[in-house]
Amino acid sequence: MKELSLNILDITENSVKAGATLTEINITETDDDLVLTIMDNGCGMTPEILETVTNPFTTTRTTRKVGMGIPLLKMAAELTGGEVVITSKHIAEFPNDHGTVVKATFSKKHIDFTPLGDVVSTITTLIQGHPETDFLYIHRINNNEIVFDTREIKETLEGVPINTYEVIKWIEEYLREQYLQIFS
Amino acid sequence: MTVRDLLTSEKFSAISLPDESREIRNVYIGDLLSWVMGRAKADDAWITIMSNVNILAVASLADTSCIILAEGVTVDETIKATAMDKEINILTTNMNIYETAIYLNGLL
Numbered sequence: 001m002k003e004l005s006l007n008i009l010d011i012t013e014n015s016v017k018a019g020a021t022l023t024e025i026n027i028t029e030t031d032d033d034l035v036l037t038i039m040d041n042g043c044g045m046t047p048e049i050l051e052t053v054t055n056p057f058t059t060t061r062t063t064r065k066v067g068m069g070i071p072l073l074k075m076a077a078e079l080t081g082g083e084v085v086i087t088s089k090h091i092a093e094f095p096n097d098h099g100t101v102v103k104a105t106f107s108k109k110h111i112d113f114t115p116l117g118d119v120v121s122t123i124t125t126l127i128q129g130h131p132e133t134d135f136l137y138i139h140r141i142n143n144n145e146i147v148f149d150t151r152e153i154k155e156t157l158e159g160v161p162i163n164t165y166e167v168i169k170w171i172e173e174y175l176r177e178q179y180l181q182i183f184s
Numbered sequence: 185m186t187v188r189d190l191l192t193s194e195k196f197s198a199i200s201l202p203d204e205s206r207e208i209r210n211v212y213i214g215d216l217l218s219w220v221m222g223r224a225k226a227d228d229a230w231i232t233i234m235s236n237v238n239i240l241a242v243a244s245l246a247d248t249s250c251i252i253l254a255e256g257v258t259v260d261e262t263i264k265a266t267a268m269d270k271e272i273n274i275l276t277t278n279m280n281i282y283e284t285a286i287y288l289n290g291l292l
Contacts, residue, residue, distance in 0.1 A: 001216075001218045002216065002218075006218070055237070056237060057241060057244075068218070068221065068242075068245075071237075071238050071241065072217060072218055075217070075236060
């Protein structure tokens, strides 16, 4: 991927497909590192599946379940000297506490570090495409942070669909404004 | 031209050759795998310097005729075995990507 934000889109789509009602996308940056954590309360994976998700040949072309998302994220992280760690609790074994956590660590100073890119577009695309599920987005850079929670927005909207054009436009503008104010 | 024809030149050597009769109709060049995945076409010879296991998945999805590793890049034994298993031809050459492309252009 040319930008990490596209990896985020890919991995979060997996969470939605796993039936998550809430997915947290957390980006925590210091001067040296970027840690991306995507946490969902979807159905999770069995230990057998979990062991094979970083292998691009986990499934055949026609029945591919997880796609190239994780193998490509792993490669992007490892190219910078970082890593990807995935933990998961499958619904069969953890009926009340299931879900998956994908944690990718990048060294920002490595020459092969992929820039984060247009993460605001990624977030708005996710909200627009999946209005029925909730997203909690947190981006921290050193001591500053941006937090965006669709559950709060939905409460304010009082029944107006979150993927209404005007609402999506507002979310996008709001996030861009936050970035200008907080990280510039 | 087939992959076998390419190997008659001493410029290339085979790393895995499960299907040497594959026809090469065109050439694609790229190292950003997610990019290549959507753009390389069936029967392309794909020139790259990337050598991790993901190249096999990309070659398999795009159905390229072979992967050509330029600049003398090679792969480890596990990848070699997977390439045989997934029927993916891999060649290597000491030429750089540009030289490899020029050379193939002369043959196609």
